[in-house]
Amino acid sequence: MSQxxxxxxxxxxxxxxxxAALFLFLNALYKEKSQTHQNVNVDQLTRLVNQQNAQVIDVRPKEAxxxxxxxxxxxxxxSDITEGKAKINKLKKKPVVVxxxxxxxxxxxxxxxxxxxFEQVFNLQGGINAWISDKLPLTKS
Incomplete structure (x- = not known):
């Protein structure tokens, strides 16, 4: 101990x-553990939709x-979600990917x-840009 x-x-x-390094490591670990939703990539999103019937929620403006x-x-x-205007309570038990x-x-x-x-919430890392960069199709309204 004296040494x-x-x-x-x-x-x-x-x-x-x-x-300082120890503090930063523990802080990052705490943030990761306290995060209430999981980040998923495009492949994981596809599996969630195909295997668990997950619902994709797109939070971009209507024009986009x-x-x-x-x-x-x-x-x-x-804005609808943050203001509580979203009427999607029927999805609370279903996996959703935002x-x-x-x-x-x-x-x-x-x-x-x-x-x-909501019990199973996932976030698409990279968003629609990641979807496009993987050369996956988009549909238009």
Missing amino acids: LVEFAGNHPFMVLMFL FDQGHIVNAINLPL CCQIGKSSQTASKQLTDAG
């Missing part, structure tokens, strides 16, 4: 850097949704849905 104290006294910068969206997706703008253009707005919507009592 540890001596080392810390001789190398305060290294000890400080170690403690009409230009192209995942087949059978429901358009529910983020998507937006790049995957950031859907993070917020996923958290809101989880807080509203």
